[in-house]
Amino acid sequence: MSDNATRRWPLPRMTRTAGPAAATVIVIAVLPGVLGDYYLGLGYTIGMNALLALGLILVTGFAGQFSLAQAAFYAIGAYGSALLTVKAGWPAAAALVVSALGAALVAYALGKPVFRLRGHFLAMGTLALTEIVYLLVNNLSFTGGSSGFGGIMPFSLGQVEFDDLRSQFWLVWSVVAATLWASLRIRRGREGRALRALRSHEAAAAACGIPISWTKTRVFAGSAFIGSIAGSLYAHQLLYVNPPPFDVMTSVDILAIAVLGGLRSPWGAIVGAVGFQVIRQAVDGVLPGLFGAGSVGAGEELVFGVILVLILVVRPDGIVGALSSLASRASAPRGTAPVRPAAGGRPAPAADARPGERVVLRARGLSKHFGGVRAVTDVDLTLHEREILAVIGPNGAGKSTLLNVLSGNLPPTTGRVELNGADVTGARADQVAARGLARTFQTPSLFAGLTVRENVLVGGYLSGRVGLIRSALPTIGAVREERRLAARADEILAELDLSHLAEHEAGHLSLGQQKMVEVARALALNPAVLLLDEPGAGLNRAEKLALAGILRGLRARGVSLLLIEHDMEFVMSLADRVHVLNFGRTLRVGTPAEVQADEDVIAAYLGTARRDVDGDEPVEATNARS
Amino acid sequence: MNVLQDVFTALSVGSVYGVVGAGYVIVHRITGMVNFAQGDLAMAGAFGAVVAASALPTGAAMVAGAVVGGIAGLLLYVLAVHPLRNQGLLVQTIVTLAAAIVLRSLAQLVFGTKPYALDPLTAGRPIQIAGASLPLQALWLVGIMALLYVALTAFFDRTMTGRAMSACAINRYAAGVVGINVVGMAALAFTISGAITGLIGAVQVPLGFATADFGLALGLKGFIAAILGGFDRIGLAMVGGVLVGFVESFAASTISTSYQEVIVFGLLLVLLVARPGGLTRLRVSERV
Numbered sequence: 001m002s003d004n005a006t007r008r009w010p011l012p013r014m015t016r017t018a019g020p021a022a023a024t025v026i027v028i029a030v031l032p033g034v035l036g037d038y039y040l041g042l043g044y045t046i047g048m049n050a051l052l053a054l055g056l057i058l059v060t061g062f063a064g065q066f067s068l069a070q071a072a073f074y075a076i077g078a079y080g081s082a083l084l085t086v087k088a089g090w091p092a093a094a095a096l097v098v099s100a101l102g103a104a105l106v107a108y109a110l111g112k113p114v115f116r117l118r119g120h121f122l123a124m125g126t127l128a129l130t131e132i133v134y135l136l137v138n139n140l141s142f143t144g145g146s147s148g149f150g151g152i153m154p155f156s157l158g159q160v161e162f163d164d165l166r167s168q169f170w171l172v173w174s175v176v177a178a179t180l181w182a183s184l185r186i187r188r189g190r191e192g193r194a195l196r197a198l199r200s201h202e203a204a205a206a207a208c209g210i211p212i213s214w215t216k217t218r219v220f221a222g223s224a225f226i227g228s229i230a231g232s233l234y235a236h237q238l239l240y241v242n243p244p245p246f247d248v249m250t251s252v253d254i255l256a257i258a259v260l261g262g263l264r265s266p267w268g269a270i271v272g273a274v275g276f277q278v279i280r281q282a283v284d285g286v287l288p289g290l291f292g293a294g295s296v297g298a299g300e301e302l303v304f305g306v307i308l309v310l311i312l313v314v315r316p317d318g319i320v321g322a323l324s325s326l327a328s329r330a331s332a333p334r335g336t337a338p339v340r341p342a343a344g345g346r347p348a349p350a351a352d353a354r355p356g357e358r359v360v361l362r363a364r365g366l367s368k369h370f371g372g373v374r375a376v377t378d379v380d381l382t383l384h385e386r387e388i389l390a391v392i393g394p395n396g397a398g399k400s401t402l403l404n405v406l407s408g409n410l411p412p413t414t415g416r417v418e419l420n421g422a423d424v425t426g427a428r429a430d431q432v433a434a435r436g437l438a439r440t441f442q443t444p445s446l447f448a449g450l451t452v453r454e455n456v457l458v459g460g461y462l463s464g465r466v467g468l469i470r471s472a473l474p475t476i477g478a479v480r481e482e483r484r485l486a487a488r489a490d491e492i493l494a495e496l497d498l499s500h501l502a503e504h505e506a507g508h509l510s511l512g513q514q515k516m517v518e519v520a521r522a523l524a525l526n527p528a529v530l531l532l533d534e535p536g537a538g539l540n541r542a543e544k545l546a547l548a549g550i551l552r553g554l555r556a557r558g559v560s561l562l563l564i565e566h567d568m569e570f571v572m573s574l575a576d577r578v579h580v581l582n583f584g585r586t587l588r589v590g591t592p593a594e595v596q597a598d599e600d601v602i603a604a605y606l607g608t609a610r611r612d613v614d615g616d617e618p619v620e621a622t623n624a625r626s
Numbered sequence: 627m628n629v630l631q632d633v634f635t636a637l638s639v640g641s642v643y644g645v646v647g648a649g650y651v652i653v654h655r656i657t658g659m660v661n662f663a664q665g666d667l668a669m670a671g672a673f674g675a676v677v678a679a680s681a682l683p684t685g686a687a688m689v690a691g692a693v694v695g696g697i698a699g700l701l702l703y704v705l706a707v708h709p710l711r712n713q714g715l716l717v718q719t720i721v722t723l724a725a726a727i728v729l730r731s732l733a734q735l736v737f738g739t740k741p742y743a744l745d746p747l748t749a750g751r752p753i754q755i756a757g758a759s760l761p762l763q764a765l766w767l768v769g770i771m772a773l774l775y776v777a778l779t780a781f782f783d784r785t786m787t788g789r790a791m792s793a794c795a796i797n798r799y800a801a802g803v804v805g806i807n808v809v810g811m812a813a814l815a816f817t818i819s820g821a822i823t824g825l826i827g828a829v830q831v832p833l834g835f836a837t838a839d840f841g842l843a844l845g846l847k848g849f850i851a852a853i854l855g856g857f858d859r860i861g862l863a864m865v866g867g868v869l870v871g872f873v874e875s876f877a878a879s880t881i882s883t884s885y886q887e888v889i890v891f892g893l894l895l896v897l898l899v900a901r902p903g904g905l906t907r908l909r910v911s912e913r914v
Contacts, residue, residue, distance in 0.1 A: 060716075064716055065716075066716055066719055066720060068723075110895065110898075110899075113898065113899040113900075113902075114898050114899070114902075116902075117898070117902050120659070120660035120715070120719050121853075121898055121902065123660070123662070123719060123723075124660065124846070124849050124894065124898075125894065125895060125898045127846060128846055128891040128892075128894040128895055129891075129895065131842075131843075131846065131887070131891050132888050132891045132892060132895075135884075135885075135887055135888045135891075136888060139884045139885065139888075248842065252723065252727055255720065255723070256724075259720065297734075298731045298732075298734035298735045298838075299731070299735060300731075301727055301730070301731035301734075302727075302728060302731035302732055302735060304727065305724050305725070305726075305727030305728035305730075305731055306724075306728055308720070308721075308723075308724035308727070309705075309706050309721055309724045309725060309728065312706075312710060312713075312717055312720060312721045312724065313706065313709045313710060313721070316710070316713050316717050
């Protein structure tokens, strides 16, 4: 919309990621000339650990998935490069790439099915994977068994050979800097927002069109790719591979590094790797004096185990988290978001905004049962284009469950759902969203930790196509797309009178503001059908009037709306038709006037005919399937 | 190869896996967590018994192992898990892994890497049937698993405390609302889970020894048993443990002892991919 907003937006972000990375490059270029061999060796180890931790931060920090597979991918890279160069005579660079692709493939094969399950299944699965790879390289004859094999040449790229510590230091830290920069870019781009969103609220992320398990699988494959590259570099540095560096304790060490530095930021990998090495040197210096030389291995493990517990208990976001919260306390605008007087009712919409004949959303015989609880039973529902349909009913009538089934957040037990003529029965929420359905949730479901603008940008996920790799490399197309998404988000925010909140963290807003931001996020999907679960709850009268104006305006633009609402005045003034649910069944469908006059409806609400049990819906939207 | 011998081996190691699996299930049902230190609680129980055996008769030493396991489980909850109650499952799960590392490395510092042994509960020759031998201690293992099944089922179904814990399993929030001490129940779950795991860890020492690092593999195998039990059923987890025992002993006798663990851990991956709901296909993925 405003040129100002478009220009202001992506440029500082470029410098924010490029600046520190450029500084890192300078450090990398200068250090090898200054350091002696001892510190070069230390620096090399730190770089290697930082690279492995960067891979872990992608999957555990960004996607919130606990992986212990880093040692397995490290092993795949090391043995892959060693075998391909020594036994098959491949050039080192080709072996590195092929090994990394192989590791990514393993991650894909494991991640795709396992990410449908709860988080700890991945943790145990990856632990098993690491054990399997370790046992295999220990027992197979072509990997040299427990003694391993040598004869590996130093890494080379064309004519350039990395055959001394100085050049290897330079090589590993260049890869670290590139990966760090790419990770920072990913975190700020479309894919990173999607990851942060799904970590914060999976059901809402799915409703924004983000394919949850596919997104996690890709980032897991990315982390495998990085881990494997580290392994390849390691093999070409040591010129020899044997099993011990690849056992489970390596995965635990990398986890300790990432937790120590901070899982939330890629910088955590660098800070953690340095901290880890400092602690290790200290332990190695002190322990032999106390317990004898044999105690070093177990002693290190003990110290890191204790540190891991302490960090998690005291500061789960690690050193970087502690530093950045110090920094932001000093600078960022904090406190509660400014409250603006509500704009009041908007002008009435154009006269042609009447419902059309075409059915955009249709449910037939829809039922949802939770064990013995029949939340929704045999509901038929139609929503026409440019229609505002209100779904009302007493508490526990099954309204939110119905909405969750329509949006794909819950699979129906029986029945059929059609969206724009296509059968979407049992489709996942992100697939339904991709077909033009957006929704809001009953309980505020904004992505905490993201700003208001970022929340709306997540809503625009489907109108972008820059993936993990293009997020990492700022191609012209990627930068342009980010600019376009940002402009669209700003436009929506301005339209809903939320521009003044754009930079505020979503979790810090008032309930009414959160509700409006959720509407803005849903609008960013450019939906044909918008489902709103109690959009007016928590709004004051003026805000409700403004909301009604916005909803009428959407209708005038051709959007079909289905809303659940308890405020009868609001419903009756806004809705074209009203669909009344009671005990999960359709009680009455009609115009507001018809419904208001209906005796069964009055009875259901006032309880003259039968008593209604006051309770919540059986399943809250936040518990819904993603 | 001797099939009957494999069956005997499977029963005796499988009972250990089954009880460890039941330990996972108890913690998971009440708290929704997976305790990565489960196998190391068995190790703690085993060393508890080894130390106690220098002063106590074997039977009492093994009970001491259960006590050590229970205390370790309780400390794990109080010192590491409970302080992180507001941090979400990811962080809580990571902290149990950290605790596992602490336990394992502590044991290694104190006891070194060599294996420790204990006398069996009943002295006597193994029972010989058709060329296969069944040590008396294996009967104890199977018997203790059966006894634990009966006792735990009775506890969860019949006693007020047990039912309160089951209520937490179904809906922690609602359990809190009706006045159940949810934190206390979680602490109790870790304690019971640690105690039964510690006991079985101690009782298996006469057959399988105690080493500082046996918790890792044991923990993974117990986890497979728990998955087979749908992470919800104590009895099914015990059956699952015996199944893991079968896979392991048949893999060892028909394929190779070097690959038996690869095959068992591979079974875990196959289960995760193909049948994460366990033997009865409970929907573990649904409860978010």
